[in-house]
Structure formats: structure tokens, C-alpha cells
Amino acid sequence: MDSKQFKEAATSTIDEIITYFETLPQRDVVSSVTPGYLRPLLAPSAPAEGEPWSLIQSDLESKILPGITHWSHPGFHAFFPCATSYPSILGELYSSALSGACFNWICSPAVTELETIVLDWLSQLLGLPSCYLSTGPTNGGGVIQGSASEAVLTAMVAAREKYLLETIPSDLSEEEREDAIALKRAKMVALATTATHSSTKKAALILGVRFVTIPVTAATNYSLTAPALSSTLSSLRARGLEPFFLTATLGTTDTCAVDDFAGITSSLSTSPFPPGTPGEIWVHIDAAYAGAALVLPEVQSSTKISLIEKFHSFDMNMHKWLLTNFDASCLFVRDRKWFVQALSVNQAVYGNSASAGGLVTDYREWQIPLGRRFRSLKIWFVLRSYGVKGLQEYITRTAKIGEEFAEWVNEKKDLFEVLTGPSFALTVFRMTGKDEEERNERTKKLAEKINASGKIWITSTVLDGRYAIRFMTGVARTEREHVKAAFGVICEAAEGIVKGE
DSSP states (O other), rough: HHHHHHHHHHHHHHHHHHHHTTTTTGGOSSOOTTOSSGGSSSSSOOSOOOOOOOOOHHHIIIIGGGGGOTTSSSSSSSOOOOOOHHHHHHHHHHHHOOOOOSSGGGGGGGHHHHHHHHHHHHHHTOOGGGGGGGSSTOEEEEEESHHHHHHHHHHHHHHHHHHHHSSTTTOOOOHHHHHHHHHTTTTTTEEEEEESSSSHHHHHHHHHEEEEOOOOGGGTTTOOHHHHHHHHHHHHHHHTOEEEEEEEESOOOOTTOOOOOOHHHHHHHHHOOOOOSOOOOOEEEEEGGGGGGGGGGHHHHHHTTTGGGGGGEEEEEEHHSSSSOOEEEEEEESSSSHHHHHOOOOOOGGOOHHHTTTOOOOGGGGGGSSOOOHHHHHHHHHHHHHHHHHHHHHOOOOOEEEEEEHHHHHHHHHTEEEEEEEEEOOOOOOOSSSSSHHHHHHHHHHHHHHHSSSSHHHHHHHHEEEEEEEEEOOTTTHHHHHHHHOOOOOOOOHHHTTTOO
């Protein structure tokens, strides 16, 4: 493909992308293909000769799109959004053209420096304490990761190495130190609640440390509180175990619950290893979805985000609810040396005078992989294109639609019961019934009927044995009219279930 052919192909591609977004409501939300559908539609091997773009492009619509579930569809109310926008897409286009591994500053100085700058912009926008700025008092900063799961793994690696460095005597021989580390790791425990995303458990599995969950229930709105944390810490230490890491959440997956940051701070302050002392527990805040709502000052205040100054790391995904396409998980750390000392592995080929002089940031020391893409471009484009006001209006609008949906559900008390929410554009509800068994059975049938319609897509969960439906309104293309229509689909299906249809 020469430059002329590329220009023609790119023009037609942009036209198709625009048409795709403008005609999304006419498509079913969820793909209806069966497993293995694609192989019979494609050639058994790559073509010997290159094929024209027009043929390749036509196959995208006829063969690929039938197997796509449309996360930007206005009827997508499942999971959380997987955002995109035209400025973000343009950022990806430029990133693809300026392709490079960019693990060191010298690999492309602008790639590193723009990332540092835009994450400082984002930190300020979210109201994070100044210690999380690259120019802050504790030499912190942000780095773009692939996902919140990757972020929690990165944070846990740093927490593990920090804990070992602080709790193992420094005067041991190399062999003695290796033995001490092996014994210590067998006792180390990573903590999360029963409502925390599974990524913390997976990170502990990868790192070979113990993992313990702290039970949370409806009594505390599924959030972690000081008494629950203190009780768990005491129990673990009584068994000779050593808690070193805790994931606290701003917006849990099931219900968008927010853990009690003040309570966590209080509990840790009275523990044998309070914050700021050797052996302290690393607290990581997972705000993957709901962290986007921190663009609103009132959310910063209500969630007491200023308290995370005493915590160690914070992560939110711009690619969920902030108009930036996957992947753009923004991880902030209070002190960058924790990442560098845990993740820095040098090889002669990486050497350069800027890195050797300590004058620059090398993001390879802040992440698990070596190479990295120019992901800050799309964040830069989105922040500049929408501005603070535009992002605030988007979050406010989609959250307001969620509040209206919850009101409509509450008005149908003969059919429904709201279990949690509305919280960050998420409402969790279930059907009514004569007993718990009937309520669960009806709700499960309702979820199946809703998704079978193809018009909307929801996900389900189980809260304290109660089967429930999650309904989210955060997708950028979802308007009030779409949610009103979705509520009609839900009511019609629920009425049919009550009638035994």
C-alpha cells in the first residue's frame, strides 16, 4: 500500500467508522454468533499474494462485525463502559504512525514527557493530593498501564519489595538474606474485601503470596469499614501472618460501593505498624470505573479523596468512563522510588547518558513489561478537546440518567426492589416475590429474557444470596430516551414473568 492507496483506504475507513457510530442503535447490542463461527468464513491460510483493501474492508462488515458486542451501543448497560471518542481515536491513529517501544526517555523524549505532563493534569483534575504529582513534595507521579489489573499487580510487586526491604535485617549475608526472604514471603498476606475486583487475588496468585478477603455485607453497603479491617488484621497477626498490602475500592464492580477511607486510615494508624513506619501496609486504591466521577468537586468531597495522601497508590481507567478508548489505566504513586527499586532491571543495551545521569523518567521501571505505546497522545487529545467542563458535563449527564432509572424502578414496587444505588450511574435491583427463592428465580429469568431480546444488555450479580440485575447508564451515546425504552423492555419482560409467560 503506497501513500495514495493509504489515503484512499484511510478516507473510506473514517467514513465507515462514522457510519458505524451513527447507525449503532440499529444493531443488536450483543453478538449472536456461535462459538467457532469465524473459521469457516475465512481462508484456511494467509493469501500468497496481497489482496486489495476494498476486499479486506468488505470482509470486516460481513465477517467480523457479526462477532462484535457493541460496547458503545446506547443499549449497553452491562459491566461498565469501555469508552471511546473521536479525539481518542485520532490519538490512536497518530500513536500507530509514531510506533515505537519507548521504554526509555531517549527512545522518544516526547513520549515520556507528555505522559508525565498529562497525568499531572489528570491528577489535578481528579483532586488527588499533591504528593501524587510528578512535581509534588514526595516525588510521586503517574504512569499509564494497560488495565487496572496490571496496575494492582505493579503496585503489589512494589509493596512486596518495599516490605521485604523494611523488615529483613540489612546485615545478613547473601545466602542468609535469601533464606529470610523465602520464609518471610510464606507469611505475607495481601488483603481485599469480598466485593473487591478479582485482580487483587490474581496478583497475589502471580506473586505467590497469601490472599485473604474481608467480608462485607449490605449492613455496611458492601464497603470496607474500620472494625472489619482491624478485626482481620488482628486475626492474621495472631496466626503469625504478616499483612503487607490492601486494595481499597472507590466504586466496586457489583454495586459501586466506596470503602471507608477515613475508617481505613484510623484502623491502620492504631495498628502495630502505622503508616510511615517500616512494615506498614501498602494501601492501593482501585478506582477503575468510578474514579472518573472525581472530575466533579462534589464527588471529591463526598468520597474524602484528600485522605489518600496517607495511602500509597491510586488507579483509575480513563478507558471506562472518561471518553478514552482502551487501554488507558492511569496509575499514580506517592513515591516513585518504590516502583523503581522494585522493577528496575538493567541491561547494557538500555544505557544512555540521560538515564545514567538521573535526569529523566524511564517508565520501564514503573511497569511489568518493557515496551510501551504512545498512549498519552489520546489522553492529551481528549483532555484538550473536551476540557474540564466537557468531561464534567458528560459524567453529570450519564449519572443523572442513572438516577432517573432508579426512580422509575422504585415507582414499580409491585415488580421491583432496588438493592443498591443509584451510585455512579449504576443501579442494582431485583424482582419482587413471595419469598427469597421466588425473587431469585424471577430475577434470573428476567435477566435472561432481557438479554435474549438483543435490544439491551445487562449483567447480573449475587449479593448475600440475592440474585440481582446491574443496570449501568455511563455509555457516552446513551441518552434518556434510550434508558426509557430499556425500562419499557424490562417492565414488559417482568410482567410476562409474573403472569407465567
